[in-house]
Amino acid sequence: MMKITVIGGGAAGMTCAILLARAGKSVTILERGERLGKKLSATGNGQGNVTNTHMDASCYFSDDTDKVARILSRFSWQDTVAFLQSMGGIFLPDARGRVYPAGRQASAxxxxxRRELFRLGVQIITNARVSRLEPRHGLRAVWEGGSLSSDAVVLAAGGAAAKNFGTDGTAYALAQAFGxxxxxxxxxxxxxxxxxxTVRGLKGIRMDAGLRVLRCGREVYACRGDVLFTESGVSGDAVFRASSHAEQGDTLWLDFLPDVPQNLLRSAVGEGEDGLLCIVPNGLGRHLFKLAAGNRTRLLSLLKAFPLTVTGTLGFDYAQATRGGIPLxxxxxxxxxxxxxxLYFAGEVLNVDGECGGYNLHWAFASAHTVAEELQ
Ligand SMILES: Cc1cc2nc3c(=O)[nH]c(=O)nc-3n(C[C@H](O)[C@H](O)[C@H](O)COP(=O)(O)OP(=O)(O)OC[C@H]3O[C@@H](n4cnc5c(N)ncnc54)[C@H](O)[C@@H]3O)c2cc1C
Incomplete structure (x- = not known):
């Protein structure tokens, strides 16, 4: 029987192992953490946004988006839902196409x-951080305290984002050793x-805002959604989406009232410090009033186009995904x-990252499916 080792017990590794075991292969997962799926359990604010009904290669960044498109065409969002439901549960899209388990619990x-892996008899070795891959008796994975040879190895060890889930970027070296x-x-x-x-005093204010990313005066991205002011900048759903497109030095323009036309705003905004009552949150109103320094035209313009200069990001420890990786x-x-x-690759370890909204988990499922099909 063909023996396959999967390095990494995240979304991609578990999917690959399940599909291969269903096809009758002898599969072992080597996971550096103490349990499988730690990151998957934290996804979507704990609710698990597993895929998106608006699935298209244009939602991904990669060195080869044509190959991404071919892989997506082999595994649609409905395939992700069917795969998950083949193990149990119900998965439903929300109004924006984001698909979640009906119980809204990622850990479930x-x-x-995990239940399916157990049912299929997949061997799971935890606390096994693979440090070396050797071409011996097929391929041999080596970790402190053990080694395992198999006919094929699937490297599904994730990227460099969110190292508290076991992904610190060190696993790339396993592939680099082969060139x-x-x-x-x-x-x-x-x-x-x-x-x-520009953000001092605004911490904690959350708005449904329009957001544009401008580079040298040219718009490179626009979206609408949650924007939350933090200690050092901005967060929220719209900012996460924009972070896939923004670079240091870009300007973010926030429209705090995307549904309100300028003429309504002109008649509604009153004079003085309380002129923005019931228009924007009070803290933001006071801040904008100060910035405008009594200039009404400036105040009106700040409400529809509040500029922020991007100086960087909060870094890998706080990121949900990695741009870059092993080239397709x-x-x-x-x-x-x-x-x-x-040697095969699946998931975030590859140079593919998706937009916010279930695209990264979908890539994990879809790429794992491609590998599993190839190994059958
Ligand atoms: C907080 C958070 C929320 C997110 N929410 C969403 C969401 O709602 N929707 C969405 O689509 N995406 C979301 N993402 C992104 C998504 O979770 C990842 O893109 C996806 O889990 C990647 O799957 P993967 O299997 O490739 O890697 P991972 O899930 O990162 O799994 C890799 C596994 O490999 C193990 N490993 C690493 N190195 C080794 C080694 N040397 N030996 C053995 N094991 C090793 C790690 O411990 C880890 O368990 C979120 C990410 C974070 C951090």
């Missing part, structure tokens, strides 16, 4: 997958840092390494 998705490169890495789906002067160009159509036969 992990429980479903793979790692494209430049940066954190995405992350809070943006802004000039501290260094893999074949089945995501097998071009440099080492029998």
């Amino acid at each position: 998705v992990t429980d479903l997958m 793979h490169m790692v494209t430049p890495l940066s954190p995405v789906l992350v809070q943006l840092r802004c000039d501290p002067q 160009a260094e893999t074949d159509e089945g995501l097998q390494s071009l440099y080492c036969g029998g």
Whole structure:
């Protein structure tokens, strides 16, 4: 019987192991943490946004978006739902196409997958941080206290984001040892840092705002959603989405009243410090009033286009995903390494990251499915 080792027990690793075990392979998962699916259990603010009904390669960043498109065409959002529901549960889209378990509990998705792995008899070795892969008797994975040889290895060890979930970027070295490169890495789906002067005093204020990203005066991205002011910048759903597109030095323009036209605003905004009562939160109103320094035209313009300069991000520790990784160009159509036969890649370890909204988990499921199909 073909023996396969999966390195990493996250969304991609567990999916690959389940599909391979269902196809009759002997599968072992090696996970550096003490349990599987720790990150999956924390996704979507604990609710588990597993995929999105608006699925398209244009929602992804990669060195080869055509290959991403081909992989997505082999595994649609409905396939993700069908795969998860084959283990139990109900998965439903919300009004924005984001698909969640009906019980809105990400940890329950992990429980479903763990139950299925157990049912299929997949061997799970935890506290096994693989430090070396050797071409011996097939491929041999080595960790402190053990080693395991198998016919194929799937590297599903994630990226460099959120190291408290076991992903600190050190696993890329396992592929680099075979000559793979790692494209430049940066954190995405992350809070943006802004000039501290411009956000001082606004911490805690949350708005449904329009957000535009401008580079050298040209709009590179626009969206609408939650914006939350923090100690060092801005967070919230709209900011996370914008973080996939924004660079240091870009300007964010916030429209605090995206549904209110200028003419209504002109008639509604009163004079004096309390002129913005019931228009924006009081703290923001006072701040804008101060900034405008009594200039009404300036005040009206700040309400519709509040500028913030991006000075950076909060970094990998606070990011949900990694931009960069092992290039798709260094893999074949089945995501097998071009440099080492029998070595496959799935999930965030690859140079693919998706927009906010279930796209990264979908990539984990879809890429794992491609690898599992190739290994059957
Ligand atoms: C807080 C948070 C919320 C998120 N919310 C969403 C969401 O709602 N929707 C969405 O689509 N995406 C979300 N994401 C992103 C998504 O979770 C990841 O893109 C996805 O989990 C990647 O899956 P993966 O299996 O490739 O890697 P991971 O889930 O990161 O799993 C990799 C596993 O490999 C293990 N590992 C690493 N190195 C080694 C080694 N050397 N040996 C053995 N094991 C190793 C790690 O411990 C880890 O368990 C979120 C991320 C975070 C941090």
